[in-house]
Amino acid sequence: MARINAQNQYYKDLNKLIRSCGESDIELDNVMGQRFIACGMKGKNFLIHGVPGNALGAYLDGSSIEVTENAQDAVGDTMNEGRIVIHGSVGDACGYAMRGGRIYIRDCAGYRAGIHMKAYKDKQPLVVIGDAAGSFLGEYQAGGTIIVLGLKQNGKPPVGYFCGTGMHGGKIYLRSDYPPFDLPPQVSCREAQKSDLDDIRVKISEFCSIFNMDKEEIMSKHFLVLEPNSANPYKQLYTNI
Template structure:
């Protein structure tokens, strides 16, 4: 079903999406916020630029954006898949617990902040380009991957990646010599096993965005994990 989103307010657009059956294609989306917020089992193709909080609390289904997206993509997402054929803004995947977000291009600040994992739920964020500052801040679980494709002069990730990290894993396609990490994380080159895991993720990325897997894999990878899942244990004295 095709919905022309031109001049439609976000609440009316979401009502139309909720009522639509089968695959949904949105045309002329221009900054409407909260698209598919809290929904599940919807398959949506978005033409245009969705506004903030795309797929917030998403609980399943698939969203495919044929362009850029703005801030807070997949906020507190629980399940499902969001694919962005462009760049995204800040705080993507805030407190995300499940599902995956694939971004062809670059991501803004605080990607994957507070990302979690629980039992079979292991969320995944893949950034094809570069990520801004505070990548994986307070990360408590899940996997964040940054490929740094077409980064030219930019660093693969800007300042303070993994601040407050206490769970999960970050994978950066770089030797990370130019990156300063906080004390509470361990920084190691990827093992053979981890490279296998990366390859599977890269294959999916290439599938979505038609990139060359050989180019992606032909690079060193660095794995960032926290030293402790109780970073603040020694801070207090009972009064």
């Protein structure tokens, strides 16, 4: 394993060091806001101590990234394959346009998580958020799955305003006793059925293992499913005006 001290390093210099490293396992210490770490990389395993800056793992193509603290905006932007684990919270636009891979966030996500998220051929992207997400979750979502577990929300909807706006594919699972109050009419909300619960159980297994959480306790609560409403679809490309 290679170990790199990122303290006081300019983001371009740090990324040059990372790309020139021949080791497959790389540990980064004292990361504080450096952008574009591990962008487009494949076949590498990163352990990051600190708070990486914007676009961590953008265009990721098969590498694994684990962050021991929080991360800033655009984690996994246009991610193709691989895994990103955040032992904390992330900023806005996590999983922007991702088309494959998995992002696991122990705590919260900011605004617009999963915006433009899509499936691609046999790739099915997955974002699991342990606690809550900000407004515009799943905006323009075209595929893949977002799961928000609301672990500290006591049954309240674990999302902000305008959840699913522009959604035209994929699914959002919410661990909540009742729906968000302002869902657009183009998004349907229903009770999770057995097939949905089986799907959730599979998709949160790795999340629970990583963060040492009780899967059965999580699954014992109420889940809702958000999907595009085929009876009232968006009449234009993204929004119904």
